[in-house]
Amino acid sequence: MSDITISSGSTRFGDTDRRDLWWLPPLSIFLGLSTFIVYATFRVFYNADYVVDNETSAYLLSPLYSPLIIIPWLPAWISPAMLVLWAPGGFRLTCYYYRKAYYRSFALDPAACAVSERKKNYAGETRLLLIQNIHRYFLYLALVFIVILSIDFIHSVMWPEGFGMSVGSLVILGTVVLLGLYTFSCHSLRHLVGGKIDCYSCVAFGKARHSAWKGVTRLNKSHMYWAWTSLFMVAFADLYIWLVSSGTIIDFRIF
Numbered sequence: 001m002s003d004i005t006i007s008s009g010s011t012r013f014g015d016t017d018r019r020d021l022w023w024l025p026p027l028s029i030f031l032g033l034s035t036f037i038v039y040a041t042f043r044v045f046y047n048a049d050y051v052v053d054n055e056t057s058a059y060l061l062s063p064l065y066s067p068l069i070i071i072p073w074l075p076a077w078i079s080p081a082m083l084v085l086w087a088p089g090g091f092r093l094t095c096y097y098y099r100k101a102y103y104r105s106f107a108l109d110p111a112a113c114a115v116s117e118r119k120k121n122y123a124g125e126t127r128l129l130l131i132q133n134i135h136r137y138f139l140y141l142a143l144v145f146i147v148i149l150s151i152d153f154i155h156s157v158m159w160p161e162g163f164g165m166s167v168g169s170l171v172i173l174g175t176v177v178l179l180g181l182y183t184f185s186c187h188s189l190r191h192l193v194g195g196k197i198d199c200y201s202c203v204a205f206g207k208a209r210h211s212a213w214k215g216v217t218r219l220n221k222s223h224m225y226w227a228w229t230s231l232f233m234v235a236f237a238d239l240y241i242w243l244v245s246s247g248t249i250i251d252f253r254i255f
């Protein structure tokens with residue numbers, strides 16, 4: 001990494017002495033996030049085929065539409081997903097990892113380390129961006145969503161004749177697990193459970209909080225990985241349920 005200094009005297013946007021593929025990560029993130037945003041926006045407005053609910057298969061609800069809130073008097077174009085997605089959407093938008101990702105990939109400010117910036121008067125997350133501090137409140141909501149999605153999984157294994165497991169149940173389980181890992185590796189949660197404590201032996205439940213902090217810290221190291229895998233698992237789960245609900249494929253029952 002000895003060649004990652006900005007050219008001395010260069011002030012033009014994008015100038016750098018870097019000879020590696022520094023533009024590849026921001027470009028990949030731009031394409032990945034854009035793909036998800038386009039897909040999710042389409043599905044939110046599509047407002048159909050988001051649930052499988054019949055006598056002969058597992059109950060499967062798309063994570064984009066969970067919890068399912070149907071208000072009959074609302075205009076037809078307002079889908080149930082619009083009533084709930086602001087919470088997980090806000091959680092991701094204000095996430096410390098995604099902030100870095102979209103500042104670099106969408107705002108190009110800066111596009112990468114040691115690459116000349118667009119603006120020179122960077123003021124950090126002050127003024128308008130101060131609103132990012134709301135992340136800790138979205139975390140509380142995200143924890144509630146983990147419970148709700150876990151209940152969706154329980155519904156998916158309750159067949160009319162008793163317990164059963166289908167590919168769809170496994171898809172929902174995978175979504176809950178990955179979203180759980182993403183949520184429990186959150187930087188705000190790490191701060192909340194013990195990151196703000198200077199002396200564990202001086203506070204109530206110090207030992208338990210230290211253990212919790214160590215657990216979250218271990219998960220936190222892979223926060224970026226959980227952010228991406230959970231994002232694409234949500235899209236995959238929605239796509240799978242869409243295909244089953246529309247009759248394009250059959251949800252195979254394993255036992």
Ligand code: FES
Nearest residue numbers: 095096097186187
């Ligand atoms: S920092 Fe990413 S979810 Fe909290």
